[in-house]
Amino acid sequence: MSTIHFETHRRRLLNEKAAISALLSDHNGAFQRSVRAEPCDEIDAACEVTDTIVEDEIAALEDRRLDAVDEALQRLMSGIYGVCADCGNPISEDRLQALPDAALCVHCQEKFEAFGPPRLLSA
Numbered sequence: 001m002s003t004i005h006f007e008t009h010r011r012r013l014l015n016e017k018a019a020i021s022a023l024l025s026d027h028n029g030a031f032q033r034s035v036r037a038e039p040c041d042e043i044d045a046a047c048e049v050t051d052t053i054v055e056d057e058i059a060a061l062e063d064r065r066l067d068a069v070d071e072a073l074q075r076l077m078s079g080i081y082g083v084c085a086d087c088g089n090p091i092s093e094d095r096l097q098a099l100p101d102a103a104l105c106v107h108c109q110e111k112f113e114a115f116g117p118p119r120l121l122s123a
Contacts, residue, residue: 017070027055
């Protein structure tokens with residue numbers, strides 16, 4: 001088993017958090033500028049709506065990514081970084097290098113992608 005370089009991952013996660021936060025700030029600024037603009041006609045209004053929808057989707061993706069980075073930093077601080085949240089086995093250093101906020105090992109990630117999250121049985 002390879003050694004996990006916690007400080008390297010911590011720095012990468014903090015840098016990624018700063019970059020995502022900057023992107024979110026840029027998107028919020030672009031949204032504010034677009035809200036202030038007065039559309040000239042129906043085509044401009046339709047383009048404005050489309051732009052707003054795209055901006056909202058991008059911001060939502062960035063919010064989810066920021067949450068994943070925050071969760072990884074929390075796992076790092078609590079001492080469980082690099083441990084699969086599903087099976088409890090170690091997450092490989094190669095996987096953490098590729099995706100520092102990974103919460104699942106490759107095997108569990110493949111299971112999740114194939115079958116989705118666990119389903120609760122209803123009574």
